[in-house]
Amino acid sequence: MIHGESYKPIIAEAARMAVGEENIYERVFIFELLKDKNDPNAVAGAVGFSVREPKFYVFKAKAVLLATGGATLLFRPRSTGEAAGRTWYAIFDTGSGYYMGLKAGAMLTQFEHRFIPFRFKDGYGPVG
Numbered sequence: 181m182i183h184g185e186s187y188k189p190i191i192a193e194a195a196r197m198a199v200g201e202e203n204i205y206e207r208v209f210i211f212e213l214l215k216d217k218n219d220p221n222a223v224a225g226a227v228g229f230s231v232r233e234p235k236f237y238v239f240k241a242k243a244v245l246l247a248t249g250g251a252t253l254l255f256r257p258r259s260t261g262e263a264a265g266r267t268w269y270a271i272f273d274t275g276s277g278y279y280m281g282l283k284a285g286a287m288l289t290q291f292e293h294r295f296i297p298f299r300f301k302d303g304y305g306p307v308g
């Protein structure tokens with residue numbers, strides 16, 4: 181079994197050291213992508229606000245990676261109880277990335293696919 185809670189602090193520390201503490205912004209809610217004025221098919225940054233302080237951020241970037249996750253709560257699992265609290269049904273995956281990408285002009289595909297956890301003896305999960 182892979183226990184993600186063990187790896188996350190290790191990977192986070194390595195990333196923090198590589199990028200530098202001054203280049204990390206945590207607890208910032210991004211709500212809009214900024215288009216490049218010279219290239220209508222490119223994104224040049226993002227706009228967001230702090231969820232802890234009264235601060236507003238405008239980020240400028242050469243490249244933008246939209247990694248907000250899916251929209252896991254559109255479909256409820258058939259199983260009850262513990263399955264709803266598992267990582268692959270994260271309550272944070274609200275579909276906001278789909279909205280921002282669509283609004284910025286991205287072509288969204290593969291929406292007919294959804295995650296179905298494999299079932300195996302004494303458990304279930306995203307395997308294979």
